[in-house]
Amino acid sequence: MKLLVPVKRVIDFNVKPRVKADGSGVDLANVKMSMNPFDEIAVEEAIRLKEKDVATEIVAVSIGPAKAQETLRTALAMGADRAILIQTDAEVEPLAVAKLLKKVADEEQPGLVVMGKQAIDDDSNQTGQMLAALLGWAQGTFASKVEVEGDHVSVTREVDGGLETVKLKLPAIVTTDLRLNEPRYASLPNIMKAKSKPLAQKRPEDYGVDIAPRLATVKVTEPAKRQAGVKVGSVDELIAKIKETGVIA
Template sequence: MKILVPVKRVIDYNVKPRVKADGTGVDLANVKMSMNPFDEIAVEEAIRLKEKGEATEIVAVSIGVAKAQETLRTALAMGADRAILVQTDDEVEPLGVAKLLAKIVAEEAPGLVILGKQAIDDDSNQTGQMLAALLGWAQGTFASKVEVDGDTVNVTREVDGGLETVKLKTPAIVTTDLRLNEPRYASLPNIMKAKSKPLATKAPADFGVDVAPRLTTLKVVEPPQRTAGIKIADVDELVAKLKVMGVAA
């Protein structure tokens, strides 16, 4: 079985984003970028399935600027076999990403698509579900455990009430949650090997997909600063202040 793993280049999770002075978006100048953490988990799960003999090939896919090749090389160093970059300088919305992935799926014919449940830059949590709808495939979202059994996949997913296990008939879509696994670090030899692994570059026009944005960002602002707390002498003073705030009855 072939596994397709979409990955996204985002601001590193250790970096605090800065809003542009004109409020048009997030400042990406001289900011460290890395693979979306949820997508790292997806790559790791695909590798583990291959190590178990459940998969024969792992194809990493990214949609974005030319520098997204670095993100794909990271996936290749972790253990993916080859990569595809759909290069565009435009910001592609989840629907556009899902449409492009649907075209790539039609060409590659994978048995499983594993991707992060959301990207930490926009937190949309839409691409996997949209892709499943476009393909008419079964989907298992927020996966905390994935088990392949022949032509079916058992996905344990996190829901409000606890855990739910769904049985999917392949081909299927799986979106990964944080507790699925712990991604491995790419070793130096594998990083060197990744440089020689195939990486194809294409454009949205090659797939006949219009990725023009449907949404317009009106303004981006910093979250409000937290105000300083105050010290109180005793419980009576605490209750009095809570009554003023309307918290205590």
């Protein structure tokens, strides 16, 4: 079975984003970029499935600028077999990403698509669900455990009330949550090997997909600074303080 793993290049999770002076977006100049953490988990899960002889090939795919090759090389160094970069400098919205991934899935015919549940830059949490709808495949979102059994995959997913397990007929879409696994570090020998692994370069036009934005960013602002806390001597004083600040009437 072939696995398709989409990955995204985002601001490193350790970096504090800065908003542009004109409020038009986040400043990406001279900022450390890395693979989206949820996508790292997806790559790790795909590798583990291959190590269990469930999968025979892992194909990583990314949609973004030329520098996204670095993100794909990281996936290859972790253990993916080959990669596809759909190169564009435009900001691609989740629906356009899903349409492009559908075209890739139509070509590659994977048995399972394993992808992060969301990207930490826009937090949309939409692409996996949209891709499942476009392909007409079953989906298991927010996965904390994945087990492939024959032509089905069992996905334990995190829901508000606890855990829910769903059994999906393959091919299917699985989106990964934080507690699914701990991604491995790429070793130096594997980083060197990744340089010789195949990385195909495409453009959105090659797939006939219109990636023109359908949404407009009106303004980006930093969150309000948190006020310092205060100590109170009793419950009555706490209630009075809460009323004073207008939290409750």
